[in-house]
Amino acid sequence: MNVRETLCVAGIVFGGLLEPSLANPVYQVTDLGFDAVAINDRGQVVGNNAGGAVLWDPVSGIIQIGAGTARDINDSGRVLGVDSSGAGWIWDPVFGLVRPTGLIDPTVINDRGQVGGGGSFVDPGDFFGAVNPGYLWDPTFGYTTINPARGSSFGFVRPVGINNLGAIVGWQATADSIPAYWSPELGQAQILTVAVGTFSSVLAGTAIAINDAGQIAGVAECNFGGEPCASFSRARLWTSFSAPAQTIGDGYALDINNLGWVVGSEDTTGGAKTAFLWSESFGLLDLNSLVSPSDPLFGQVKFRGGTEINDRGQILADGRYLLNTIPEPGTFVLVALGLVGLILATPSRRR
Numbered sequence: 001m002n003v004r005e006t007l008c009v010a011g012i013v014f015g016g017l018l019e020p021s022l023a024n025p026v027y028q029v030t031d032l033g034f035d036a037v038a039i040n041d042r043g044q045v046v047g048n049n050a051g052g053a054v055l056w057d058p059v060s061g062i063i064q065i066g067a068g069t070a071r072d073i074n075d076s077g078r079v080l081g082v083d084s085s086g087a088g089w090i091w092d093p094v095f096g097l098v099r100p101t102g103l104i105d106p107t108v109i110n111d112r113g114q115v116g117g118g119g120s121f122v123d124p125g126d127f128f129g130a131v132n133p134g135y136l137w138d139p140t141f142g143y144t145t146i147n148p149a150r151g152s153s154f155g156f157v158r159p160v161g162i163n164n165l166g167a168i169v170g171w172q173a174t175a176d177s178i179p180a181y182w183s184p185e186l187g188q189a190q191i192l193t194v195a196v197g198t199f200s201s202v203l204a205g206t207a208i209a210i211n212d213a214g215q216i217a218g219v220a221e222c223n224f225g226g227e228p229c230a231s232f233s234r235a236r237l238w239t240s241f242s243a244p245a246q247t248i249g250d251g252y253a254l255d256i257n258n259l260g261w262v263v264g265s266e267d268t269t270g271g272a273k274t275a276f277l278w279s280e281s282f283g284l285l286d287l288n289s290l291v292s293p294s295d296p297l298f299g300q301v302k303f304r305g306g307t308e309i310n311d312r313g314q315i316l317a318d319g320r321y322l323l324n325t326i327p328e329p330g331t332f333v334l335v336a337l338g339l340v341g342l343i344l345a346t347p348s349r350r351r
Contacts, residue, residue, distance in 0.1 A: 027290045029297040032056060038072045041310045046073040053081050065091050072109045080109040103137060108162040113139045116159030116168045131156040136166060146182045148172050149189040157182060157189045161209040169207035169216050176204035179218050181241035194220050194236060195244035209255040214240050217253035217262050235264050248278050255308045263306025263315050275303035275317045
């Protein structure tokens with residue numbers, strides 16, 4: 001069956017850090033059993049099943065939160081989600097479910113409990129009408145509106161990622177959505193550019209994740225007149241909001257951790273997609289090539305996109321069972337003592 005799966009892989013620690021090698025696969029795969037959307041640095045995974053929001057803890061196992069749809073989790077184990085009306089909620093492992101006033105359509109949460117959200121047209125069919133502005137919500141100081149960059153045809157920024165300093169990345173509405181950055185210090189969004197040859201260009205796309213050093217992962221369309229491209233979209237990395245992006249490859253960069261490791265989906269020959277792990281030190285690696293041959297699911301699952309990575313190297317990724325192997329879909333995770341993990345899940349975005 002061609003279904004989307006949620007997978008997790010764990011890798012051996014070398015000198016305290018995982019150093020992947022195609023010659024020495026170090027990852028294993030285990031079934032999670034639900035559609036995962038986010039992972040924190042404690043290895044807790046949040047997602048959704050038929051009963052609503054669900055949290056998987058490596059010690060406690062599955063906790064059914066219910067309440068609606070989970071969207072993110074921070075390192076305190078607080079889960080961010082929305083109900084069917086778009087109203088936001090935060091589930092705390094000690095205090096349970098709370099519903100901050102005015103928390104509409106939240107998307108991401110950081111370790112300080114700050115939430116990014118909003119950023120949409122009031123009428124989804126009216127692209128020139130009223131808008132709901134993007135916002136940063138702070139548990140102490142309340143709401144701050146994310147002012148779009150000057151010169152925009154439309155008036156909002158959609159938050160997609162947040163770091164622990166409260167900086168937000170996402171996209172700004174124009175004729176084509178374009179990557180954007182905002183911080184409380186700047187007060188106004190900045191448009192992110194892409195290096196094409198010796199020039200910097202504004203290209204359609206979105207910034208998806210930002211780490212605490214200000215490095216940003218995302219996607220921007222190919223400039224077919226100025227760079228070689230195998231697909232329409234290219235995975236991009238911005239070292240800061242003021243520097244033009246460098247290109248990792250064709251496809252999408254979907255998350256970045258505080259080590260500067262990036263995960264995403266690479267477009268390969270014939271239009272197929274494969275999950276990748278990238279860093280400045282070891283370059284671009286195919287996650288499928290890093291699975292241990294001794295793993296029971298080795299060769300049975302095709303990973304199509306790495307979607308989240310935490311600071312322990314655990315990665316969430318999108319996967320598919322291959323034909324004539326396991327007849328039913330599954331969702332997978334591995335957590336092992338003394339190991340750094342790679343967890344794989346369905347596409348989403350936080351951070």
